[in-house]
Amino acid sequence: MPGVKGFISFEGIEGSGKSTQAKLLAEVLRGRRHQVLTTFEPGGTRIGQKIRTLLLEPQNHMDPITELLLYYASRAQHVREVIYPALLKNTVVITDRFTDSTVAYQGYARGLDLSIITALNDIVVPDMKPFLTFLLDMDVEEGLRRNRHAQKEDRFELENIEFHNRVRKGFLSIASEDPERIKVIDASRSTEEVSKDINKVIEELWR
Numbered sequence: 607m608p609g610v611k612g613f614i615s616f617e618g619i620e621g622s623g624k625s626t627q628a629k630l631l632a633e634v635l636r637g638r639r640h641q642v643l644t645t646f647e648p649g650g651t652r653i654g655q656k657i658r659t660l661l662l663e664p665q666n667h668m669d670p671i672t673e674l675l676l677y678y679a680s681r682a683q684h685v686r687e688v689i690y691p692a693l694l695k696n697t698v699v700i701t702d703r704f705t706d707s708t709v710a711y712q713g714y715a716r717g718l719d720l721s722i723i724t725a726l727n728d729i730v731v732p733d734m735k736p737f738l739t740f741l742l743d744m745d746v747e748e749g750l751r752r753n754r755h756a757q758k759e760d761r762f763e764l765e766n767i768e769f770h771n772r773v774r775k776g777f778l779s780i781a782s783e784d785p786e787r788i789k790v791i792d793a794s795r796s797t798e799e800v801s802k803d804i805n806k807v808i809e810e811l812w813r
């Protein structure tokens with residue numbers, strides 16, 4: 607299922623507004639009479655939710671390979687239990703994060719060899735790619751500030767600023783390699799302005 611139509615992902619650094627924009631896009635598409643499911647990673651299933659807790663609890667000191675495998679364990683369950691069945695019923699699936707996050711966080715930021723991630727991806731979710739990805743890009747410090755206001759402090763938010771800058775650079779590098787699928791949106795602006803840009807892309811691509 608290469609570039610599955612109806613499968614959309616949102617990606618970006620902490621505090622970039624992915625969840626809000628995913629919900630807004632879902633409303634727009636529902637207004638056009640599409641069945642829409644919004645979901646997220648890590649999580650999206652009962653098992654995924656438990657894995658999410660393991661991954662994000664600040665007291666868990668985790669080996670990078672353990673971390674990678676847990677993200678893929680959550681993804682394996684999520685794809686088989688939620689995403690794939692919904693797509694088969696022609697439901698549009700909007701996910702807050704997918705494989706690009708693993709490449710950016712575990713690859714570019716954590717420093718795992720990208721070939722390990724590619725190999726794992728080929729085993730767990732072969733050919734399962736969103737047909738459209740919105741990368742909400744903004745300054746890392748501003749994103750973290752937004753999240754602190756929301757009193758979020760998980761294992762990743764506690765990483766230093768260099769880590770988060772590597773994540774951002776990673777995302778931008780992935781986007782430059784796949785500009786047709788990944789649309790980079792300036793997320794430093796208001797919710798309304800960002801949403802307008804996203805709707806414009808949808809308008810152009812999804813007639």
Ligand code: TMP
Nearest residue numbers: 647648677703704707708711712762763
């Ligand atoms: P969230 O805050 O967007 O819900 O995501 C939880 C954290 O998990 C966030 O810091 C990014 C991180 N993450 C990875 O490191 N690798 C992944 O593959 C995914 C999906 C998320």
